[in-house]
Amino acid sequence: MKKNLLVIVFLLVLAALLVACGGQTTQAPTDAPTSASIVTEAPTEAPVALSGDPIQGGLLYDDWVKVLGVDAPTDNQPLWGTQTTNTRSGKDTWRCKECHGWDYNGVNGAYGKGSHMTGFVGVSQVAGTDASAILAALKGATNPDHDFSSVMDDQALTNLALFLNDYQFDTSFFIGADKLATSGDAVNGKNLFYQNCSYCHGPQGLSMNFADDSDPEYYGTIASDNPWEFIHKARFGQPNAENMPSMVDLGLSDAEYADLLAYAQTLPTSSPVTEGGRLYDKWFAALGVDAPAGDQPLWATQTTNTRTGADTWRCKECHGWDYKGVDGRYGSGSHQTGFPGILDAAAMSPEELTAWLDGSKNADHNFSTYMTADDFARLVAFIQKDVFDKSTIINDDKTVVGGDATHGKLLFDSVCKVCHGTDGKTFNFGSDSEPEYFGTIAADNPWEFFNKATVGVPGEAMPAGWNLGWNLQDIIDLLTYAQTLPTK
Ligand code: HEC
Ligand code: HEC
Ligand code: HEC
Ligand code: HEC
Numbered sequence: 178m179k180k181n182l183l184v185i186v187f188l189l190v191l192a193a194l195l196v197a198c199g200g201q202t203t204q205a206p207t208d209a210p211t212s213a214s215i216v217t218e219a220p221t222e223a224p225v226a227l228s229g230d231p232i233q234g235g236l237l238y239d240d241w242v243k244v245l246g247v248d249a250p251t252d253n254q255p256l257w258g259t260q261t262t263n264t265r266s267g268k269d270t271w272r273c274k275e276c277h278g279w280d281y282n283g284v285n286g287a288y289g290k291g292s293h294m295t296g297f298v299g300v301s302q303v304a305g306t307d308a309s310a311i312l313a314a315l316k317g318a319t320n321p322d323h324d325f326s327s328v329m330d331d332q333a334l335t336n337l338a339l340f341l342n343d344y345q346f347d348t349s350f351f352i353g354a355d356k357l358a359t360s361g362d363a364v365n366g367k368n369l370f371y372q373n374c375s376y377c378h379g380p381q382g383l384s385m386n387f388a389d390d391s392d393p394e395y396y397g398t399i400a401s402d403n404p405w406e407f408i409h410k411a412r413f414g415q416p417n418a419e420n421m422p423s424m425v426d427l428g429l430s431d432a433e434y435a436d437l438l439a440y441a442q443t444l445p446t447s448s449p450v451t452e453g454g455r456l457y458d459k460w461f462a463a464l465g466v467d468a469p470a471g472d473q474p475l476w477a478t479q480t481t482n483t484r485t486g487a488d489t490w491r492c493k494e495c496h497g498w499d500y501k502g503v504d505g506r507y508g509s510g511s512h513q514t515g516f517p518g519i520l521d522a523a524a525m526s527p528e529e530l531t532a533w534l535d536g537s538k539n540a541d542h543n544f545s546t547y548m549t550a551d552d553f554a555r556l557v558a559f560i561q562k563d564v565f566d567k568s569t570i571i572n573d574d575k576t577v578v579g580g581d582a583t584h585g586k587l588l589f590d591s592v593c594k595v596c597h598g599t600d601g602k603t604f605n606f607g608s609d610s611e612p613e614y615f616g617t618i619a620a621d622n623p624w625e626f627f628n629k630a631t632v633g634v635p636g637e638a639m640p641a642g643w644n645l646g647w648n649l650q651d652i653i654d655l656l657t658y659a660q661t662l663p664t665k
Contacts, residue, residue, distance in 0.1 A: 227308045227335050232423050234340025235413030237333055238273040243416040245333065255322040262294045271328070273300075273337070279405035281345050287405055304345040312338040344425065346412065351435035352404045358439040361432075366440025369433060373422060374411075376591060377640065382444040383451070384640040386633070389465035390452045391552070397444030407441060408434055418638075420595045451641040453559025454632025456552060457492045463635035466547070474541040481513040492556075498624035499571075500564050506624065523564045530557045563631070563643075570653055571623050579650075580657025588647065588655045592640055601662040616662030623656055630655060 233244070242249045249268035257270040269275050276297040280286040283299035303311050310318075315334045317324025325334060353359040370382075374396070378384050382396030400407045411434065414423040424434070455463040468487035476489040488494050495516040499505040502518035522530060534553050536543025544553075570578050593615070597603050601615025619626045630652055633641035642652055 227312065227339055229332055229335040229339050231336060231339035231344045232413055232425055234336035235344055235409065236416050237337050238340060239409065239413065240272055240416040241329060241333065242268055242271065245329065250328060260295045260297065262296065263292065279403060279409050280348065300341055301345055303341050305342065308338045308342040311341050346408065348405060348408055351438065356401065356404050358435060358442055361435030361439030363439040363443060366436035366438065369437045370440055373424065377421065379640065379644040380646040381644065382441065383448040383644040385638040387638050390455055390463040391465060393447060393452060395446055397441060398446040400438060400441030400444065401446065404438055407438060411437060448644055449555045449558035450562050451632040451643055453555035454563055454628060455635040456556050457559055458628060459491050459635045460548065461487065461490065465636065469547060479514045481515065482511065498622065498628055499567050519560060519564060520566055522560055527557045530560060567624055567627065575620065575623050577623060577653055577657045577660065580653045582658040582661060585654035585658025588651055589658055592645060601659065612665055614664065616659060617664040619656055619659030619662065620664050626656060626659060627652060
């Protein structure tokens with residue numbers, strides 16, 4: 178498709194050139210008849226060929242604020258006030274997709290009902306029309322309240338116009354009213370998934386949760402709940418994930434999108450163990466809620482750990498990254514609390530574990546005000562399946578048992594490097610004076626590293642190793658390599 182556009186742009190430029198040449202060379206006897214006929218057919222108005230990047234246009238349509246890295250205007254988009262059915266406000270009101278839909282059909286499509294309903298027109302009718310006229314509409318020519326030229330530069334608007342002109346995609350031939358793929362070869366879709374998506378999204382599409390853990394959204398969730406969004410993102414990529422490929426760029430055929438969707442809709446939409454692991458780490462960040470005010474009631478029963486507030490509510494702060502509480506790493510140092518570990522709890526029944534979480538066992542150990550039965554089920558799944566004695570793989574001096582750094586590097590390069598950088602120093606989790614990099618965590622707190630590498634980081638769409646299909650030995654290898662990376 179991109180190639181097609183380039184050809185069209187090229188032809189338009191050529192036509193414009195020929196028009197120009199034709200005008201100047203009327204005296205030249207050798208003038209080719211074809212150019213003469215173009216001259217007569219296109220007298221004064223040579224079409225202006227817009228040039229730009231329609232793929233970026235597709236990303237801008239999704240979320241131009243994210244793509245351009247700018248602040249969203251503080252007020253609602255002026256046209257927003259002309260509707261009352263969609264109660265979102267602020268940044269969302271400026272997204273093209275929020276008014277015109279992932280299916281480009283506005284009120285006549287999926288956004289014709291539900292919480293996203295606005296009643297606004299679609300944009301599918303402008304496909305194939307004059308790109309300059311589309312550009313003008315984005316600058317307010319048809320409605321002054323539809324002027325985006327104060328928030329985006331001309332090139333961005335041009336890219337949007339090129340996207341709308343030539344890169345919209347009518348998915349109605351393979352998405353039914355019930356959102357299910359009506360055609361499409363799931364077997365081929367699986368191949369496409371393994372070639373293009375699974376190395377980041379994991380063999381089951383579960384490696385990254387794009388939403389809060391209270392209502393997780395995985396690759397398969399989006400494919401089933403919002404197939405139009407899924408297809409749009411598959412085609413253009415993801416605004417804040419520059420490394421996610423665009424399938425338009427890679428030249429997927431129309432039918433192949435149907436295949437990709439048909440398979441994606443068979444993938445699972447929950448992952449209790451890794452979700453539970455993120456809750457254990459920092460449940461309020463994972464659930465996207467504020468930490469409770471004040472200290473956890475049991476906190477006052479100790480005096481050695483001087484932290485206050487949110488930290489006192491983290492499971493890991495009392496029970497440790499090694500799950501051994503006072504009998505492990507948190508038996509000394511600034512994190513020392515004296516609380517018990519939970520290694521033995523791995524053998525408890527779900528009922529007994531839940532009784533620990535909802536206060537039945539100890540009224541001060543009650544999290545039911547903040548977490549649902551589903552959340553408890555996730556914590557139970559994590560404790561039962563993932564809580565084990567790590568001394569078999571991590572020595573007291575923090576070195577790792579039996580790791581293969583060469584294989585670890587392969588794993589690091591294939592997934593972690595993209596975000597954390599070749600030396601693991603792209604993000605500093607500490608402060609300027611006391612930096613904490615990927616390598617620092619691996620060296621100083623391999624137990625914490627283990628948790629994050631296997632279940633992910635609460636509130637971040639960071640891949641969870643378990644859901645990349647990695648096994649225990651893979652994590653040991655990764656950790657061994659991570660300990661060779663710079664710590665400052
Ligand atoms: C707040 C809702 C809203 C947002 C955000 C919005 N539009 Fe629109 N758009 C409209 C409405 C309403 C119209 C019809 C305006 C009119 O002509 O009165 C429209 C018209 C259009 C048209 C002309 C359609 C036609 O048939 O002529 C295009 C093209 C368009 N929008 C593209 C975009 C793009 C691209 C973005 C993102 C930069 C965007 N819109 C953002 C509400 C919105
Ligand atoms: C190089 C890594 C990478 C590859 C390959 C990749 N993605 Fe993604 N994708 C990401 C990242 C990172 C995010 C989420 C970023 C965020 O939201 O913070 C994401 C998000 C998504 C989302 C959801 C976005 C949302 O916010 O709801 C969809 C849908 C998606 N990808 C589809 C695909 C499809 C389809 C493929 C293959 C055709 C694919 N991805 C290949 C990295 C990748
Ligand atoms: C403020 C410190 C603190 C926090 C935070 C905390 N716990 Fe506990 N936890 C304790 C104490 C103390 C006990 C033992 C209580 C008793 O014996 O009555 C305990 C007991 C348990 C037990 C039973 C262990 C056994 O072997 O009998 C489990 C399971 C447990 N906690 C899980 C969690 C989970 C999951 C979280 C996070 C949602 C959490 N705890 C948060 C202090 C804490
Ligand atoms: C899509 C981008 C992305 C990828 C890929 C990624 N991470 Fe991360 N990672 C993040 C972000 C974002 C943070 C949080 C940064 C912050 O808190 O400043 C983070 C934080 C971390 C932390 C430290 C968290 C803390 O607060 O101490 C560890 C450990 C980590 N990642 C390990 C990994 C491992 C192992 C891999 C490869 C399996 C990986 N990451 C791949 C984005 C990513």
